Amino acid sequence: MRSFLITRFAAAMLLFGAIHPAQAQVKPTPSDTTKKYANPGGIPAAVHKPFLKSKLFKAVAIPAVLITYGAITAQGDAGVNHDARTFVQKQFRPVNTMIDNTVIFLPYLELGAVALAGVESRNDRINTLLIIAKGEAIMLASTFAVKYIANETRPNGQDNLSFPSGHTAQAFLAASIVHTEFRDKSQWYGIGAYTIATSVAALRMINDKHWQSDVVAGAGFGILSAHLAYLSHRNRWGRKSIGRDVGMAPAYFGNGASGVTLSWRPSK
Template sequence: MRFPASLLFLLWLTPAALHAQTTPPAPVQPDTIRKYENPGGVSAAVPKPWYKGKLVKATIVPALLIGYGASTINGNGLYSSYDARRDIQRQFPNFRTRIDDYLIFAPYLELGAVALAGVESRHDRLNTLLVIVKSELIYGALTYTIKNTTKIRRPDGTTRDAFPSGHTAQAFLAASIVHTEFREKSQWYGVGAYAIATSVGALRMLNNRHWQSDVVAGAGVGILSAHLGYLTHRNRWGRKPKLDGLGFSPMYQDGATGFALVWRPQ
């Protein structure tokens, strides 16, 4: 008895098909080599170029001011200190005032007045005070070191500690604090503070106490001191703890009754 060729083919194929259906697929081995490379498919953060870093932003303007001031010491550079003094003496030969001795703290008075008026600053009062103290220490160290290294004689011939101008540096430090604390509220707070600081620098030259180079470099030192004060601050002090765990409970001890204050910081 002969079977058709198609029937023989089906009989041959059926065991293989049944075997293919009943045989479980081989388990897929997980890829453990790359499982920690990028979990969740989040794109890797692209590092910023060095010129966009915080340190560069904090130092670029002060570096330009200090560099230009240093380049115009005595008769050097573009429009030197000698040129500036000659023009000032020609226009204001007998100018004298001591108001610059008091204006150096005017930006701090502005800072306090604006805060008392209820304008919210960038930091709370304690952290702002800590930044000011840190910036003042940096300013003191920088001015003392540079003055005693350069030993530039003042234009009135009195002492050899002209470069940079400490009055100007102090005024611009305080102005930078005001600008940083209130610039998110209004830029005019900083404009007013920098105007006061600029007037201090101008008065130091009009009083024949400083060269142009001293004043320009002093502005850079003051701004740099404030920027470094903020750059190294982490705003970790003065945080108010939550009072969710604050409560009262009755207390009886040794015949005395009262209340006990219970506080569990959250």
């Protein structure tokens, strides 16, 4: 009887092993670790905006339209240039060109006055100065390069550096920086700066220094230079004070030369 029970138990064990051999030998499949460190912080992947909504498109759209219009209409004393010059000469008399050389820096004077009045700008003072320097470099390099390439004669025949207007580019560069720095506080700062820049463009035509196409393209170069300066700016040190007072003011150095003076009083 005992041998019969042992034989049946052994047969049952053999049958169980035959029915479930895979279960006894199956090993867990290792998880895929090839992308383990692809996104360790769990941060969602950046969503790329369409080009028409990108910062680059917004930065170049309006300047590109102005520059393109100026280039298309740059035909000397013909077309819209002729009509605009005739209208201006009938309505206005030339003024002292020293005004042109001074008014172009008034937006920077506004920038300094508003900042010293305690209105917080978008960037701290040292970063704003760096943006101004970068914008000036871009504007001067681009406008003078195009001047020599275009070889456009001024309305008064003085030289062949008419297109685009450097004075207008300078004024609109400064106005764009004022607008960008204070637009979160009030749009009126930018409106005032752009009004000054527009008056510079008008003065250049009233004094028969530039065609209409010159000042329109000059405005485009000025705005574009400011936008590129902001887009390419990466040097930031926070909003720590670098001194008790940093001021900017236009200056006249004689012989028709003008510029900007900077003053700095270091902190104690």
